[in-house]
Amino acid sequence: MQEVEEIIEDIQSGVIIWYDFRRGARLLYIGAPEHPVARALKARELVLTCADLEMASDAAWQGMHQNSFDYIVSLADAERAASPIVSLCAWKKLL
Numbered sequence: 854m855q856e857v858e859e860i861i862e863d864i865q866s867g868v869i870i871w872y873d874f875r876r877g878a879r880l881l882y883i884g885a886p887e888h889p890v891a892r893a894l895k896a897r898e899l900v901l902t903c904a905d906l907e908m909a910s911d912a913a914w915q916g917m918h919q920n921s922f923d924y925i926v927s928l929a930d931a932e933r934a935a936s937p938i939v940s941l942c943a944w945k946k947l948l
Contacts, residue, residue, distance in 0.1 A: 862889040883927035
């Protein structure tokens with residue numbers, strides 16, 4: 854089972870490796886900082902902020918971070934939100 858999980862983690866990390874993020878860009882990763890995607894993003898020359906779904910969905914947190922990011926990366930977390938459309942619209946204001 855662990856082998857399957859490692860394969861999935863490699864695929865998830867591979868999704869973002871090909872993307873040409875601008876050096877020094879500010880990126881919000883919605884997910885755990887120990888997630889393989891977060892680790893792959895940390896290896897890039899980015900200013901990385903990690904926030905779990907609960908934090909990224911908090912109106913006060915969103916208000917403090919409006920227009921703060923150049924990119925937002927989220928794999929599967931939007932689908933877990935109580936209202937994905939509301940979350941995506943709110944997260945757009947963070948860009």
